[in-house]
Amino acid sequence: MDQRRDSPTLLPSCKQLIDVFPEPFVIIGRDYRIQAANRHYLDQYRASEDQVVGSFCYKVSHHSDTPCRNHGEHCPLDEVFRTRRATHVIHVHYDSEGNEENVQLQATPILDNEGNVVAMSEAINRLGSPDEAKRKLLGHSPVMVRLTEILQRVAPTQTTVLLQGESGAGKECVAEYIHHNSNRADGPIVIVDSTTLGEHLVESELFGHERGAFTSANKRKLGLIESAHGGTLFIDEIGELSPALQTKLLRLLETSQIRRVGATEFIDVDIRIIAATHRDLREMVQQKQFREDLYFRLTAFPIHIPPLRERKEDIIGLAEYFLAKIPDTRHKPPLSPQIQSHLLNYDYPGNVRELRNIIERATILARNEPLSPEHFSFLNETAPQQQGSAESDEPMARHNNVLQRHRSDIDKEEILAVLQKHAGHRVSAARELGMSERTLYRHLQKIKSNSAIP
Structure with missing residues (x-):
């Protein structure tokens, strides 16, 4: 007899399932009482399961005796039970020490076999401090979930990343996310906007210069690249760099060395490069506007940032x-x-x-x-209206x-x-x-x- 058929199937409990979630996570009933909470939620509020389960959600997170809708906030529980759809909002919660913090709530209906809403699950994304916010990307759409998965894989590596996407899509935020989730998070992230660098002093701004390198160089200056030592250099709109700077950047990628303006020796720099552009670099290569060898070095790991639409x-x-x-x-x-x-x-x-x-x-x-x-x-x-109107x-x-x-x-x-x-x-x-x-x-x-x- 096959004993595997006789042995009972051990299904995980609700607590075991929600403990898998990486953020604070609770299940809340229609009466606003918390039915289950994962360990991250208990840790965030420094409470035991007995203190949380059975308590009103607004009592734990808002330190209030009435639902949050009575205080000018959008109650996700009311919305979920009314529409039977997921929703996400920004709330002000109190942490374990009684301090206010911004959080993003992702609320999802839990349905019975007839499709009726019986409870709501709520994932909590803390946005309390600027550093914490940079470690997160807002959004739970399928494309953002997929993007986050990709970023989490590449962030711990030293690979050069090229971010491609339309203007305003959030390329700088993605670069900061990569940096703050890498082993360079304790180092600096230096942002270089290629469109704002002065044409005549651009090389000095990037690579630095020695004293006496030119008329106004009365002391040594560290460039933006050297300032990023031990951290990340984010070059925005890299397609705007001149051919001469493209050549110098290629050498940096190949040797991890730079030479200040007016210097005779190269120095080592320990940086990771993340570049971004809204332009089609492949087309620029075909039109001889961008170096092909630099293009291939930058596209070691290209990432497309989806537009908001x-x-x-x-x-x-x-x-x-x-x-x-x-x-x-x-x-x-x-x-x-x-x-x-x-x-x-x-x-x-x-x-x-x-x-x-x-x-x-x-x-x-x-x-x-x-x-x-x-x-x-x-x-x-x-x-759009008629031009000249x-x-x-x-x-x-x-x-x-x-x-x-x-x-x-x-x-x-x-x-x-x-x-x-x-x-x-x-x-x-x-x-x-x-x-x-x-x-x-x-x-x-x-x-x-x-x-x-x-």
């Missing part, structure tokens, strides 16, 4: 993160479904950088009010004016002048003033109570 699952989480980072906006209400729809229906030619600017601009337009879809109406004004620059100029007078009060004369300019049309006047029609109406009521409106 290819990972729209991350947009709302990133928007919540940027909103939490803006001063005085931490306790603002969550992004409404209408706002989320605005954000998800936009293609972001400027990628993550543009999303960050959009959130900042919307909070400025809101003037300390809760965000509404009106504060994102400028997304509809980004459609006087109206093409008007929306951007209008919003730039709003940015410049952030937090300043608009006086009665300005409101009335703009209203008269638009023949009393409140929607047009509110748009030029950078406020919602509701806000304009409130200003008008205040003016009316003090004096008659002409």
Whole structure:
């Protein structure tokens, strides 16, 4: 008899399964009580399982007696049970010592056999300090999960990495992620922006110089490359380097040596190089604009950074993160479904950088009010207009004016002048003033109570 068929199958317990997750992880019931917590969660809050399991989630993480929705935060539990979909938000939690810290919550519904939500799983990504944030990449879309897997494999190595992707996609953040997850994390990461290096002093900036190397060289100077000794050198927009600098960089990659301007001897440098570009280097090689041998050295490990439009699952989480980072906006209400729809229906030619600017601009337009879809109406004004049209620059100029007078009060004369300019049309006047029609109406009521409106 085959004894393997008679022996019972030992299935792992819920606790054993969730302990596999590398971040703090809990399962929460509809009553807000924690049903299970992994060891990372217990370690983060320095609590025993008996102290956590059965307790209200808001009691443990928020030190509150009521759910977080009562304090201006978006409750992921309510969202998951209402929509039966996963969601992620940025919250302010308290650590084990009672200090506030930003965290990203990834909430996922747990369904029964009939498809009903019976509980919610919640993974917690701590964003408390700048160093911790650099060790993480925001986003849980499939392409970001795959990207993170690739980065975790290459980070501990010494391999040269080439990051390719559109402008604003986050290449510098990825470079910092690689550095802070490598064995060079205790060393410096030096960022070289090839587009900002002065044409005449670029060699001195990169390689340094000896005293007397040229007229103004009154002392020895370490270059950016030498400053990265023991750490990582990140060369952004490497496609902009001149042919002469491409040759010197190739020698650095092949020999790990440099020579300062005005020096006669080479010196050893211990650095790892990460390069980035939004240009097609292969095409540049074919057009004789980029050295082929340097191209092959740089592409030892090429990584494509996906544009934001290819990972729209991350947009709302990133928007919540940027909103939490803006001063005085931490306790603002969550992004409404209408706002989320605005954000998800936009293609972001400027990628993550543009999303960050959009959130900042919307909070400025809101003037300390809760965000509404009106504060994102400028997304509809980004459609290309006929070249040479006087109206093409008007929306951007209008919003730039709003940015410049952030937090300043608009006086009665300005409101009335703009209203008269638009023949009393409140929607047009509110748009030029950078406020919602509701806000304009409130200003008008205040003016009316003090004096008659002409």
